[in-house]
Amino acid sequence: MPNGEEYFEGRFVPFANNNIILIVRNVTEEQTALRDSEKAEQQLQQQAQFLQSIWEGVDYGIFVMDVLDDGREFRYVSLNPAMARTSLVPMSNVQGKTISEVLPAERADLYRQRYSECVKSGKSIFFEKHFSTDGKDTTWWLLNITPLKDSNSRIYQLVITATNITERKRTEQERQMFVSLIENSNDFIGIGNLEGHPLFINEAGRKLVGIDSLEAVKSIKIEELFLPEDREYLQQRIIPAVVKDGLWQSEYRFRHFQTEEPIPVDCNTFLIKNPETGEPLCMATITRDIRERQKAEARQQQQEQFLRSIYDGVECSIFVIDVLENGEFRSGGWNLNAEKSTGKRSVEVVGKSLTEIFGATKAAEILHKCNTCLVAGVAISFEECLTLRGEENWLLTTFNPLKDSEGRIYRLIGTTFYITERKKAEEALKASQHFIQRITDSIPNTIYIYDLEEQRNIYANHEIAEILGYSIEEVQEMGAEFLPNTLHPDDWEKVITYHQKFTSAVDGEIFEIEYRMKDANGKWHWVYSRDTSFSCNADGKVKQLLGVATDITVRKEAEIQLQQQAEYLENTLNKLQRTQAQLIQSEKMSSLGNMVAGVAHEINNPVNFIHANLTPACEYSQDLLQLVELYQQYYPNPPEEIEEKIEDIDLDFIKEDLMKLLQSMRVGTERIREIVLSLRNFSRLDEAEFKRVNIHEGIESTLMILHNRLKAKPEHPEISVIKEYGKLPSVECYPGQLNQVFMNIFANSIDALEESFVKNKEQKINPQICISTEVVNGNWIVIRIADNGQGIPPEILSKLFDPFFTTKDVGKGTGLGLSISYQIVVDKHGGKLSCHSILGQGAEFVIEIPVTQVKAS
Numbered sequence: 110m111p112n113g114e115e116y117f118e119g120r121f122v123p124f125a126n127n128n129i130i131l132i133v134r135n136v137t138e139e140q141t142a143l144r145d146s147e148k149a150e151q152q153l154q155q156q157a158q159f160l161q162s163i164w165e166g167v168d169y170g171i172f173v174m175d176v177l178d179d180g181r182e183f184r185y186v187s188l189n190p191a192m193a194r195t196s197l198v199p200m201s202n203v204q205g206k207t208i209s210e211v212l213p214a215e216r217a218d219l220y221r222q223r224y225s226e227c228v229k230s231g232k233s234i235f236f237e238k239h240f241s242t243d244g245k246d247t248t249w250w251l252l253n254i255t256p257l258k259d260s261n262s263r264i265y266q267l268v269i270t271a272t273n274i275t276e277r278k279r280t281e282q283e284r285q286m287f288v289s290l291i292e293n294s295n296d297f298i299g300i301g302n303l304e305g306h307p308l309f310i311n312e313a314g315r316k317l318v319g320i321d322s323l324e325a326v327k328s329i330k331i332e333e334l335f336l337p338e339d340r341e342y343l344q345q346r347i348i349p350a351v352v353k354d355g356l357w358q359s360e361y362r363f364r365h366f367q368t369e370e371p372i373p374v375d376c377n378t379f380l381i382k383n384p385e386t387g388e389p390l391c392m393a394t395i396t397r398d399i400r401e402r403q404k405a406e407a408r409q410q411q412q413e414q415f416l417r418s419i420y421d422g423v424e425c426s427i428f429v430i431d432v433l434e435n436g437e438f439r440s441g442g443w444n445l446n447a448e449k450s451t452g453k454r455s456v457e458v459v460g461k462s463l464t465e466i467f468g469a470t471k472a473a474e475i476l477h478k479c480n481t482c483l484v485a486g487v488a489i490s491f492e493e494c495l496t497l498r499g500e501e502n503w504l505l506t507t508f509n510p511l512k513d514s515e516g517r518i519y520r521l522i523g524t525t526f527y528i529t530e531r532k533k534a535e536e537a538l539k540a541s542q543h544f545i546q547r548i549t550d551s552i553p554n555t556i557y558i559y560d561l562e563e564q565r566n567i568y569a570n571h572e573i574a575e576i577l578g579y580s581i582e583e584v585q586e587m588g589a590e591f592l593p594n595t596l597h598p599d600d601w602e603k604v605i606t607y608h609q610k611f612t613s614a615v616d617g618e619i620f621e622i623e624y625r626m627k628d629a630n631g632k633w634h635w636v637y638s639r640d641t642s643f644s645c646n647a648d649g650k651v652k653q654l655l656g657v658a659t660d661i662t663v664r665k666e667a668e669i670q671l672q673q674q675a676e677y678l679e680n681t682l683n684k685l686q687r688t689q690a691q692l693i694q695s696e697k698m699s700s701l702g703n704m705v706a707g708v709a710h711e712i713n714n715p716v717n718f719i720h721a722n723l724t725p726a727c728e729y730s731q732d733l734l735q736l737v738e739l740y741q742q743y744y745p746n747p748p749e750e751i752e753e754k755i756e757d758i759d760l761d762f763i764k765e766d767l768m769k770l771l772q773s774m775r776v777g778t779e780r781i782r783e784i785v786l787s788l789r790n791f792s793r794l795d796e797a798e799f800k801r802v803n804i805h806e807g808i809e810s811t812l813m814i815l816h817n818r819l820k821a822k823p824e825h826p827e828i829s830v831i832k833e834y835g836k837l838p839s840v841e842c843y844p845g846q847l848n849q850v851f852m853n854i855f856a857n858s859i860d861a862l863e864e865s866f867v868k869n870k871e872q873k874i875n876p877q878i879c880i881s882t883e884v885v886n887g888n889w890i891v892i893r894i895a896d897n898g899q900g901i902p903p904e905i906l907s908k909l910f911d912p913f914f915t916t917k918d919v920g921k922g923t924g925l926g927l928s929i930s931y932q933i934v935v936d937k938h939g940g941k942l943s944c945h946s947i948l949g950q951g952a953e954f955v956i957e958i959p960v961t962q963v964k965a966s
Contacts, residue, residue: 164189170196170271174208176264180228183208183221186266195273216240227254228264237274249278297363297374297396300381303352303389305331317374317398319367336364336371347378351392355380360399375399421445426525430463430479432518438463438479441520450525482508483518492528503532555658558643561608562652564589576636576660578629597625597633611651614642623661635665720778727771734764799962801839804847804890808880811851818859825866828859828876835883837890841962846933850942853926854894854954861898861952868899888960895953901946909944934958 115137164171170192174183185203193200198212208217219238227234233255239247251274257266291298297314301307310318310326318334320326332340339362350357356379363372378394420427421444429441439462442455453466463472482489488509495502505528511520555576558568565588574580577595584591596604607622614620619641625633636658643655737760740747747755812819812830821827855878862876874897881893901909910931934942940958 167191169273172269172271174224174267174269176224176228176266177207180225180264181221183224183267185211192271195271223252224254224267227256227267231256231258231264239278247275248273249275297394297398299396300391300393301331302391305348307331307334308391314396317372317396318363319365333366334363336362348392351378351380352389355382363396373399373403375402425527426450426523428523428525430521430523432479432483432520438476438521440466447525478506478508479521482510482521486510486518492532501529502527503529557656557658559640559654559656560652561611561654562646564592566591567653576628576634576658577626595626595628597627600624608654611640611642611654614651616642618642623665633662634660635662637661716778720775723771723775723778727768730767730771734767737764799841800844801841802844804837804840804842804882804892805834807844807848808851808892811848811855814852815855815859818856825863826876828862828878831877831879833879833881835881837882837884838960840890840958840960842938842958843933846937847958850930850933850956851894853930854956857926858894858896858898858952858954862896865898884960885957889957890960892956893953894956895951897951900948900950901944901952902948906944906946910942938962 115135167189168191170189172188172192173186175186177184184205184207187204188200200211203211208220211217212220223234223236233253235251235253237249237251239249251272253270253272255268255270256264257268259265292311293313294311295313297310297317299307299310299314307326307329310320310323315321315323315326320329332343335343347357356377358377359375361374361376363374364370365372374396376394376396378392381390381393382388383390423444424446426443426447428443428447431439431441433439439460440458442459443451444455448454458466463475466472467475478489478491488507490505490507492503492505495504504525506523506525509522509524510518511522513519555572556568556570557566557573559565560567566584569581569584571581573584579587579595587594592604593601604622604624607620610620619639621637621639623635623637626636627633638656638658640654640656642651643653644651646652819828819830858878862878866874866876877897879893879895883891885891910927912928931942934940934956938958939962940956942957943955944952945955946952
């Protein structure tokens with residue numbers, strides 16, 4: 110044992126003859142081990158208690174996290190009371206939960222990233238983070254993350270301490286703010302040592318005295334900031350005063366380093382001491398440029414003189430009452446007008462009590478009003494009637510309290526106006542208002558005053574109850590909600606715009622408006638109002654309107670009914686005009702068809718006669734030529750007269766050219782027959798029943814008629830027609846009407862190409878029209894007619910099929926071609942007609958009609 114003691118264990122054992130044997134065993138080592146174990150356990154308990162006291166007693170948060178999923182997730186194990194108390198989120202019952210289950214997603218991601226960094230590095234890390242509660246208070250926290258490792262050096266837990274460093278942060282921010290205030294101050298702020306050298310002058314100070322930079326400050330002496338004649342005063346008075354008393358304040362002069370001009374300033378120079386030893390360290394000065402203040406003082410003196418002239422020159426009485434600290438009142442004097450009213454000079458009453466001036470009775474009344482103003486703490490006004498020189502005189506007196514920097518009322522300023530004439534005018538006005546009220550209540554119209562700024566009616570006569578069923582009291586209670594509650598929603602913007610007109614209204618100008626309002630029973634009334642400006646605010650802007658409103662519901666309903674009837678008649682007239690135009694157009698086309706059919710018939714007979722005789726004429730000519738050849742063969746030497754005739758008529762040329770001539774005549778007659786056939790095909794305009802026809806024949810016949818417009822002309826090249834015909838069945842339709850549609854669309858395309866060529870002569874374009882046909886969906890055919898002209902603008906495209914709409918010059922288009930075409934395709938054939946165009950790339954018309962028409966029963 111350390112102290113040399115040994116421990117033994119003894120046992121008595123009975124022996125023969127009543128003897129006892131003592132058996133002793135040395136247990137020193139066992140006792141030593143036991144004592145060491147107890148001591149170690151005691152130390153562990155003390156250490157645990159110590160750690161527990163730290164865990165529970167520290168004022169910063171501590172919590173332990175389990176590391177899960179190789180550092181990708183973390184779970185709360187325990188946290189000390191300070192953590193539960195200071196946490197910005199509720200931390201009760203968090204043991205066993207992951208951070209994702211406890212914290213908001215954004216904050217959980219932040220902490221998870223920091224914890225993962227600690228796990229990866231295996232070292233403690235620190236970081237600062239601020240949080241805002243309710244978007245107002247910001248709290249700063251310093252977090253220390255320490256990893257705990259097991260026997261295999263695996264990090265299995267993290268110990269995190271969270272310390273609130275908000276005060277430290279605020280101190281840093283305050284220090285930065287203080288430095289910023291010094292540097293950004295408009296005043297001269299400088300620091301100098303006791304040896305007379307400046308250490309620092311802020312930017313405003315350097316600018317004031319004309320020093321370029323902070324480096325230049327350190328190369329000068331403090332005395333150089335002063336004028337030469339003031340430097341002795343600086344050394345003998347100012348610096349000793351600062352060293353002795355710690356402060357020197359006075360107005361003085363700096364000098365400008367560039368211009369040498371004196372700068373009047375207000376100096377505050379003080380001594381900075383060591384806070385621990387009290388020894389002086391340096392001097393600091395805060396100096397303000399008082400040039401503007403001196404100018405302001407001069408202006409203030411002028412203003413005081415100006416105010417004194419007003420004080421003594423106004424027609425009202427102005428008096429001053431001083432309030433002593435003990436609550437007593439003393440006169441501070443009054444102006445010249447008050448001297449005339451009281452017969453006492455101002456200098457005679459200054460400093461006297463009210464009793465000394467006015468006597469006990471009158472002074473008691475004035476004292477009561479003074480005390481009332483003191484208690485209220487704000488200006489008070491009162492009217493009183495006094496009998497002066499045998500006549501009643503009304504006075505309006507106002508007491509206005511003046512307060513010092515501590516909020517104590519130290520003076521009352523009183524003003525008194527003679528308002529006798531105004532009181533008489535008010536009485537007259539009341540009588541006049543009563544008279545006007547009786548008139549307005551008898552008028553069968555609503556008279557009102559509307560406040561534009563407050564958005565409410567401030568007056569209305571009783572007629573409003575007759576029209577809308579609301580009493581004047583109900584209108585007043587609704588206030589700014591009166592218009593929103595009663596005005597029709599569709600008229601709201603109109604009324605707001607109407608009210609805005611008064612911002613630029615001329616005085617006396619009258620505006621009119623009609624709108625709808627809902628009465629107390631939910632019925633809408635039409636109201637007609639005439640308004641003019643009634644009053645303006647201080648800026649001259651119209652504040653209130655005076656208006657007269659008339660219920661015009663009966664008249665308006667009649668107008669609406671008449672308007673509806675007029676719209677119906679107008680629509681009917683437009684429909685009749687369109688029908689008349691279509692009938693005229695149809696009659697023209699029908700007449701044209703009859704004429705074309707007649708011309709084709711008349712031409713066809715002689716052409717057939719000529720065409721039929723061409724064959725025997727050719728045969729006869731060949732027989733005659735063969736006969737001539739036989740004569741020449743058997744009579745090779747004809748008489749001289751015949752020989753000359755043969756030479757004159759050039760018999761060899763006639764024999765060669767006669768057959769060509771007859772063949773050309775055959776081709777010409779065939780061409781005439783084709784044209785006649787096209788004319789007869791196109792002349793089906795008067796056919797009134799559906800017929801199955803070949804659509805391609807109608808297209809071809811239309812193109813044949815327009816052949817002359819497709820040919821090249823001096824003003825434009827030939828228009829090519831590209832045909833991409835599909836295999837179409839016979840289509841049940843009005844063939845003549847469809848030919849009319851083809852004619853209108855082809856004519857428009859040719860017009861567009863001609864116009865495009867005229868506008869773009871410099872560009873070499875090949876004008877063309879592409880025609881394609883196909884069968885779709887079994888029972889429908891589609892005909893596409895496209896050109897490569899300039900295209901159709903979007904704003905025109907939407908009006909293309911409207912009746913009487915045309916972009917052509919007057920006399921060149923009726924505006925009915927495409928409209929009639931649309932009705933023929935859509936109404937007559939149950940099809941579709943549309944147009945697609947890209948500006949600059951041409952236009953395409955698409956005709957869709959069913960192969961078989963479904964006839965109405």
